[in-house]
Amino acid sequence: MSRYDPSAFPPFAVTVDLVVLTVREHALCALLVRRGESPFQGYWALPGGFVRPDEGLAEAASRELAEETGLRAHSAPGPGPSAVGAHLEQLATYGHPQRDPRMRVVSVAHLVLAPDLPTPQPGGDASSARWAPVGDLLGPTPVEGVPLAFDHGRILADGVERARSKIEYSSLATAFCPPEFTVGELRQVYEAVWGVVLDPRNFHRKVTGTPGFLLPTGGTTTRQGGRPAQLFKAGGATVLNPPMLRPES
């Protein structure tokens, strides 16, 4: 067999890294923290940390998220559309032998989709955390011409692509919205995540015609200006049928 004695191998460190996405001012933004120590000291990086010996991977990701932002995330098979909380799912695992110069580190990246947070800067070590538009981060000159630490640029790109893809076939776009929202606000989420402009009338017809996607709450609001809009909350459906397809794919 090809199983080996584990003690014959030097140890691996296992970490979780978080791609935390939100929509702020019509732009998809990712949470970054500034590294205070070597390597990549002073660089911007994804939040994350080491997995503790007695906790699972999702558990570690959830703990790190709470430490960095105060958000309480629920994984996919959670208690449904509950209180205030973000969506969390595993993204992918990155384990190139030289991705961390100190030692062999395997990082299990997770994706978090969060509504726009009331606090402009996330909690914890506030001065060293920020939201950055992913449009800037995915270009050739991420943050003031400096790339992200480690392979976090690649991880971020994978997370953004996952988010862009998943809101097509699932109701996850509502994870970016407050508990109650209008069709126009939901459309702005799709426009920000995909970086496109959608027809408001066709969008309204599609989204209200997909069973289980939206549940009317009865209330209305004029916070978008114009005619009062109906308020909705996320319906029970997790998979959209028919899906919301990206234009000109």
Place this chain on the structure above:
Amino acid sequence: MSRYDPSAFPPFAVTVDLVVLTVREHALCALLVRRGESPFQGYWALPGGFVRPDEGLAEAASRELAEETGLRAHSAPGPGPSAVGAHLEQLATYGHPQRDPRMRVVSVAHLVLAPDLPTPQPGGDASSARWAPVGDLLGPTPVEGVPLAFDHGRILADGVERARSKIEYSSLATAFCPPEFTVGELRQVYEAVWGVVLDPRNFHRKVTGTPGFLLPTGGTTTRQGGRPAQLFKAGGATVLNPPMLRPES
């Protein structure tokens, strides 16, 4: 910051596990190996093994695959539809603290889609490896009433669902086919993976009408019986537009 001194933590072992799928006799089958040692001695398990200190995750998966089956797999951004080889991609990572009773093991599962192998039993330790129909494995009594070792039942289920989903939107179904194949043979792949019956006429129209999916080679064959069928090879397209959707979703 929430980074800790790596040396302060007990070591993790990192393994790769393989969900190797193929289509044999109109059924989707997975490769299993019989464990020769404790724990779960005598149980059927997914092939896999420890990641070596100097190799990446995909590299380790590819090495294990070659050791177990003799297959040479190419990952997604590979040299295109090349010689004989299987498709390999990362599936997900499993790290429950007690998933291996010996020590803390984090396993990065990979998914392999392979054409039906000429050898009825895979190479290596031949007597302890077998193809098993996934229809049996995913039921309540996997193999002769005995579940798979560790959490491999869950990993297999995730891999099968990934395969069922990916052949909708990508040209990966051709990874189950020999280098040259007919439309009917490709349809049998879809029917085996999805466990449904498809209309041969509509399937033919869809698959030949999707640009870049199939490339005619000029040859014909009668190995399916009946009128000679045109032979195709996989075209350059990796993403299908329009997609091949599963019925009654």
Place this chain on the structure above:
DNA sequence: CCAATAGTGTCTGTAAGACAGTATCCA
């Protein structure tokens, strides 16, 4: 009044599902 957003309706093209009918092999 106008500007802005919400919501409805209408038309057209594409494509999926159902299924008739023809073509070409083997036994």
Place this chain on the structure above:
DNA sequence: TGGATACTGTCTTACAGACACTATTGG
């Protein structure tokens, strides 16, 4: 000749995209 599979065509329905139109607010 019959049976099997390959392939083409036709009809109906569903839905996406484009866009006209009405409704209801605030300024």
